[in-house]
Amino acid sequence: FAKLLGADEVDMDALRSLAWNGVPGPRRSDVWRFLLGVLAPSAGDRAARLEDARAAYRAAVVAVLVDVPASERSAEDQQTLRQILVDAPRTCPGVPLFCHDRVQALIVNVLYAWAVAHPRSGYVQGMNDLLAVLLVVLVNNDVPWDGSDAQLLGRDASALSDAELDDVAADAYGMLTSLLGGLEDHYTHRQPGLQKTIEDVDGLLRRVDADLHKHLDDVGVLLLQVTFRWINCLLTRELPMKALIRLWDTCLAEPDGFSSFFPYVCAAFLCHFSETIRNMESEDVHLFLQTLPTADWGNDEIETLLSEAYILSTLFQNAPSHLQHEPDDISPFGPTWEEAG
């Protein structure tokens, strides 16, 4: 990594293939910023472009938040801000890093600036969880990652100067914009991108674990119910922080990983619990999948999961029809995927 990142022109293909297998903690902030386009590959204009982007972010916050009196905000923007203010304290509740007042303000600023700039989807609950992951990586850029989750999440934000925190905010904004850029349809009306991913998982499951697929059908559990949160929050709610971040290394390294590779990850994840689920009735399936026994998961479990996902992707990616439904398929959404009101 040192050699790759130190080059005048960072070889992005090489970086992707290296990062696929996991990024060392102290390098992660840089590698993720390269992968998400916040740092330019060319060393020549990297610093200038980064400074421009940071200045643009600061100006955007002033323009949409600081300079706009509450009375001049549209009803929609008020609703958005209200929702974000409600969710900011609920981002990883109890985690010291996120309890800090300045970090709370940062979360509100980044999410609101993003929402105003992206009216097609606006702010959707769960985006705060995605931002939290980016922040953990950014603020832990100078420490060894050999400790526990608690160490990473316990970083003392008061040790960061206002200027440093401003840069973290701007870079997090840039990363979030890039991350969500490929996923906008996950969050627009009726969340079609998310539906598509669930259909992909459904198609995969039918082929790789027909017994599990049938069991879920038999007990009346919809994939929509069990995988919605996985896809809406990119598994942030299902995995402990370090394990999740290792998973994201690969998803970020893979081109369009969170849309192209993610269905394979979800299918492999579900299959991992196949035997347990197949012995459960509907109620227990729901309860089990809501609180998966993943608290002890670390790199080993994630890497096993990623290899399984990779195998699925090589088996199926050259057969585009595998993800399509057969004509007699019943949509996992049933007939009532309709506007209700």
Added chain:
Amino acid sequence: MPIARFKVVLLGEGRVGKTSILLRYVKGERVPAYSDRQVSTLQASYLDKRLSLRAGQSASLSIWDTAGQERFHALGPIYYRDADGALLVYDITDFESFQKVRKWVRELRQIVGQEIAITIAGNKVDLESSRAVPEAEALDYAASVGATHVYTSAKLNKGLEDAFAELSERMATRRNETRGPGAAGLPGAKRSSISIVDDPVAPKKKDSCC
């Protein structure tokens, strides 16, 4: 005597306390400390609870706790379309959250019909001094739509047992009325009356204020 199974859905605006109510009710004092910072619910989550009805029958509630944010509501029907009961929650310190309750009542009556038992819960009564929803307005509204109105505090564990017990009694009564005694206990039995929404007072599509 067989166990009667009922499906209940919790609806209401974000952060009015739906998840806290449910966790407190289902897990009771096993919830070690009440947390006022519950992570947001995405789409819906599931819990179940057993209780005894007055008639001595046992009931099992399958409770779906739904997300508050509007974006997730397109998915709402899969959770409430075959529900026997709904607990519509608002925050007594937040008038807008009460307005949302009206929207949910309209939606439920339109899609599920008259037979779903509805309880409207004014939550956070521990914050009575900051009340923003006039009591008379809430009670009148509930009566006008045939719903029971209760006050709850997830924080103080107040009113929760009673709210679910009363709702369960009404669900049991309704089921016995529509299907006759004995039928109530069939596990997984679904009511067949969802399509019979011919009540003239049910709002039609033209009522599109939401």
